[in-house]
Amino acid sequence: MRIDIISVLPELMESPFRTSILKRAMDKGLAEVHFHNLRDFGLGKHRQVDDELYGGGAGMVMMIEPLDLCISELKSQRNYDEVIYLTPDGETLNQKIANSLSIQKNLIFLCGHYKGIDQRVRELHITKEISIGDYVLTGGELAACVLADSVIRLLPGVLNDEQSALTDSFQDNLLSPPIYTRPSEYKGLKVPEVLLSGNSKKIEEWLHDEAVKITQEKRPGLLD
């Protein structure tokens, strides 16, 4: 998979892809992430990328021309499956969206900034709009990292068996059951007997029942 990320602040996104599991995915060639500084496509000697709102109002708008130049240059090099705009008014990210993006080959992520992008960029290039939740961030960069992480970890070969994505919370619309490791008792707090029983059928049943119970308690909406 290849992800091209367009931003006015690419430096904000460097370390997540240089650390731990995402770094290993890059090193193994399972995912490529390329950053593009929108400023490089800015207009005039100030490399302008934003301008005032038509009709008035506070804040600035990301201009169409730098965005069109940048996205068009990328599109001239390869076919993209989706051009995704990270914006708080997009569809809220969930595991189903991450799953569906993980089977794509080439993606563009556009990080929103200021008040947002000129509407005509949406008409011209954007195929999907994604938010990471109902709160407002200073820009789309951290959201782009969240989205990329959720997608890259699903690529075959990125996680090992112990980290398997198949048993994740949400993968089957259930939260994870409680988990324990040694010691079997600490300050009088005991690990549930069944987990020490060695009876794998019983254990599996118990884990599933606990997952359903926890989902009912914490996130009943997931069971609908």
Ligand code: 6GU
């Ligand atoms: Cl994608 N961008 C911004 N600026 N804020 C957000 C968001 C995105 N998702 C949730 N909040």
